[in-house]
Amino acid sequence: MSDESSFISHLQVFATHPAARGLTDDAASLTLGGRTLILTHDVIVENVHFLPSDPPEDIGWKLVAVNLSDLAAEGAKPSGALMAYNLSGDTEWDRRFAEGFGVALARFQCPLIGGDTVRAPLGSARQFGMTALGEAENSPGRSGAAPGDDLWVSGTLGDAGAGLRIARGEISGPQELVEAYRRPTPQLELGQRLAPMVSAMMDISDGLLIDAKRLAEASGVAAIVESIDVPLSEALVGLMGDSRETSVAAATSGDDYELLFTAPRRSRRAIETVAEELNARIQCIGLVEQGEGLKFQEGGRPLPLPQSLGWAH
Ligand SMILES: Nc1ncnc2c1ncn2[C@@H]1O[C@H](COP(=O)(O)OP(=O)(O)OP(=O)(O)O)[C@@H](O)[C@H]1O
Ligand SMILES: Cc1ncc(C[n+]2csc(CCOP(=O)(O)O)c2C)c(N)n1
Ligand SMILES: [Mg+2]
Incomplete structure (x- = not known):
């Protein structure tokens, strides 16, 4: 078992709310007032998910794409995004990241509705997070595959x-x-x-x-x-x-x-x-x-x- 799955299995013990779907799905599915909200959060890290040499615009795009891909898996239409940003110490780099991030949000019609900005210690790896919210009428999940499909x-x-x-x-x-x-x-x-x-x-x-x-x-x-x-x-x-x-x-x-x-x-x-x-x-x-x-x-x-x-x- 990878460190990741072993850690998630510790969380599964108490993530018992039906919206968590046992932490086995691409996204949470929260029913509120008869409507289903699909929620996901993905982080991308330098040298793990992207290369330091990748253009900052592309890294901004990727942060949006990987999150919206989890909404796609649930058949959801994006409703909004919250973004967590670590200032890089290079204002031009930050501007270019924001540009690519904005282009992707516009392309997939997902409004930015909030987030947080902090300064990370100088020299630490860049990392960025996003929460995506969407709405779905049917969200299939992973548990319904049947023999013969x-x-x-x-x-x-x-x-x-x-x-x-x-x-x-x-x-x-x-x-x-x-x-x-x-x-x-x-x-x-x-x-x-x-x-x-x-x-x-x-x-x-x-x-x-x-x-x-x-x-x-x-x-x-x-x-x-x-x-x-x-x-x-x-x-x-x-x-x-x-x-x-x-x-x-x-x-x-x-x-x-x-x-x-x-x-x-x-x-x-x-x-x-x-x-x-x-x-x-x-x-x-x-x-x-x-x-x-x-x-x-x-x-x-x-x-x-x-x-x-x-x-x-
Ligand atoms: N730190 C955490 N706290 C709460 N839930 C978590 C945490 N890390 C992962 N999960 C949950 O565990 C499940 C699997 O997470 P994972 O990030 O592998 O999702 P995935 O959809 O399989 O992969 P990806 O995000 O790459 O599409 C998801 O339900 C996710 O919400
Ligand atoms: C620099 C660099 N090295 C390796 C990879 C390959 N990689 C990293 S995370 C991941 C799975 C998705 O991430 P997660 O499971 O966190 O959602 C994959 C395929 C990469 N993208 N960039
Ligand atoms: Mg997924």
Whole structure:
């Protein structure tokens, strides 16, 4: 168990309010006066979530995107954001961060409604927090996947993981992949449209395999992931080749901020129609079975699970 999951399990003992949903979901779901408020809070830290060399505008954008991605997973429409800022000691850097933060809020129609600003000790790592609030009529959660359901994913995976390696100078490759790392797009509209059709949904922040395992655990089922069906972009295939290694890296690198969801087979057509209407890419990458845990396969034949299924703090 990672330090992160062990710490969350200490909190789970007393987070018994129904809104906490056992701390197993992407966001809290608080019912107030007959309406459902979805709440999430994410922090991003220098050298953990972003690089010191990333443009400050992109870091501001990323803070918004990673939070709104948790709202997307709950099918919520953003209502507002609160932001926690540590002054960096460089006023131009701070201005550029605010610019990117504002551009992202405008793009995803999420008003800034408050926050807090402090000065951190000189030389400490930059870190920023945001609370996002949204409203949802249906918020699927992770616990409703049932045997026989299809397992779906939106977008392409692994682009941000490769982009991070390019940004770090470990490999050279197209800027498009670096952009996927620096400027993820939360799938808000897709999440809102899919929410009434799916049995479970979450966003992929830590990696397809680790997140699929979490979804399966929350639902008390087994998830089967087919490596051949892991959606890869042309840019990624062009750089890394269309191999098992590329699919495994794409399924474990994280930072994708795409949606992972399950739905009964009878909903296939309706799901594809929504994706077509939104011009969104979706791919059926496996299925849900009775049992527990995660199974990884290639062309139907079992593959050993990679040593690391994804990111854990
Ligand atoms: N310090 C904390 N206090 C209260 N709840 C927490 C804390 N840290 C995590 N949680 C809760 O634990 C659950 C899992 O948190 P986590 O940040 O891993 O969310 P996630 O959606 O799986 O990942 P991501 O935020 O990357 O999308 C969530 O319900 C979250 O609200
Ligand atoms: C500089 C740098 N090194 C590594 C990574 C990879 N990474 C860090 S946290 C995370 C999961 C999402 O975070 P959380 O679980 O906190 O929401 C991933 C995939 C990165 N983004 N930047
Ligand atoms: Mg999440």
